[in-house]
Amino acid sequence: MMGVKQFPEFRSERLLDYLSTAVMVLDDHFRLMYLNPAGEVLLATSASHARGKAIRELIINADMLTEHLSAAMENGYVINQRNCRLELPDLHSLIVNCTHTPITLPGQRNGTMLELRKVEHHLRIAQEEQLITQQEATHALLRGLAHEIKNPLGGLRGAAQLLEQEIADAALKEYTRIIIGEADRLQNLMDRMLGPNDIPNMRGTNIHTILERVRELVRVEADSGLRIHQDYDPSLPELHADPDMLVQAILNIVRNAAQALEGEGEIVLRTRVQRQFNIGNRLHRLVACIQVIDNGPGIDEQLREKIFFPMITTRSDGTGLGLSIAQSLISRHQGLIECSSKPGETVFTILMPLDSKNES
Ligand SMILES: Nc1ncnc2c1ncn2[C@@H]1O[C@H](COP(=O)(O)OP(=O)(O)O)[C@@H](O)[C@H]1O
Ligand SMILES: [Mg+2]
Incomplete structure (x- = not known):
């Protein structure tokens, strides 16, 4: 099947590698224990480089997160935080929705799992979807219209050509030439509106x-x-x-x-x-x-x-x-x-x- 991830041996922890949501696991001192690939992309760092580091080394304004992380750990419940702006060490910032989930780490230590979902990303996808639909609709309309115009145009041009052959007066021929010339111009425009129809040579x-x-x-x-x-x-x-x-x-x-x-x-x-x-x-x-x-x-x-x-x-x-x-x-x-x-x-x-x- 196309685009389907293969799991030769099924190991559930590998699923996090394919998640498009960024996932971090932090210990009770807010040190990073795990970062999935989506997290590496979001934070613009590599897991091997970031492992063991304090969260404030990875996110400059980590205070707003650690506050909720502590609360989640102390109370044992899941906390959702919306629209928080994270500042990264490379000075770029992003807006995310977060979920803080308390977990127990090996050795009965408290820890948290942090999920980060980029907000602008969702907005962008929605906008793009709308753009694509809108463009498809206009194209369908235009193609329909262009076809409707092209058909009678052929007849019009043909009739003008026949007429031209019947006319002896050169001055009158000028009129049929205008009809033919304009029909050709319109035909050309319609062809361009219909767009390239060739099969792509990939x-x-x-x-x-x-x-x-x-x-x-x-x-x-x-x-x-x-x-x-x-x-x-x-x-x-x-x-x-x-x-x-x-x-x-x-x-x-x-x-x-x-x-x-x-x-x-x-x-x-x-x-x-x-x-x-x-x-x-x-x-x-x-x-x-x-x-x-x-x-x-x-x-x-x-x-x-x-x-x-x-x-x-x-x-x-x-x-x-x-x-x-x-x-x-x-x-x-x-x-x-x-x-x-x-x-x-x-x-x-x-x-x-x-x-x-x-x-x-
Ligand atoms: N780089 C650009 N800077 C400013 N205006 C632009 C630029 N690209 C496109 N436009 C605007 O978009 C319009 C549509 O472009 P296009 O579809 O190529 O048609 P055309 O070039 O025949 O006007 C242009 O007339 C222009 O107003
Ligand atoms: Mg142009």
Whole structure:
């Protein structure tokens, strides 16, 4: 079966290794005795490094936890704590919901088990789910509409062609030529709205080769005031993807950034690996994170909610199809595009599973 964890010999304590909730076991002096892999990710440390350390060495503001941990140990009941902000030694902070459970350790010593669930994470999953559903609905609507327009358009064009052959007057032929020309333009637009229909040609693809292609293409189009920097994670494994589709998707995003910069500014192309990461409601072991960051004017909040919809554009010569097509290309790779923006920093993040070949 796909994506199912194998347990050749069943040992229940191993189950904690696969849990997406961070679990810590602490002794009566709040020293760490155990940390599961989700906990290693959450606290950005390794279990072997953290074992035996006092909790305040791992979490700067551990007081708010130890208070509840003591209470749980003394009274022997489970305590839930919501929305607490933890500060980590690397200075980044996160909001978690915690459960403190008193347990008895070997040698009859008191201890506690602490479960930490990241709050923003849940919010993000809900938002992504909504984004995916919304995008699927718009695409279905548009595809339907485009099909309905394309069919009579063919007839219209054919009739104009026949008419053209019947007309001797060159001045009148000008009209049929306009009909044919406009029908072709509309046909072209509908084809682009329907999006790429080819079956993806999936193969092992190096994302950095793709990014270098895009960088080259945008550089040729842009003025010399535009700088495109690379910030690549060389450990990123190959993606199982259609390279042409990826070039198209990323090109649409980078081109937008270049246009927003109006010839003067910086774009950073960044790649990273994320472990135990959710795309929609699905947890992936490894996810490729590709970011296009520009220092342009940004996208205001009202517009930001709509930019992935087709036909949304602020440019006089825009079609509003670039991001919609990029999104549909990436979703064919089980991935997702997100956007965050403030003046001076707009970030488009593409998330794609690195384990989809084995799991889907
Ligand atoms: N990096 C960016 N900075 C500022 N605005 C952006 C950026 N990327 C996209 N946008 C906004 O999103 C809109 C939609 O983009 P897109 O779907 O590619 O259509 P188009 O490029 O044809 O306008 C753009 O018109 C622009 O307003
Ligand atoms: Mg565009």
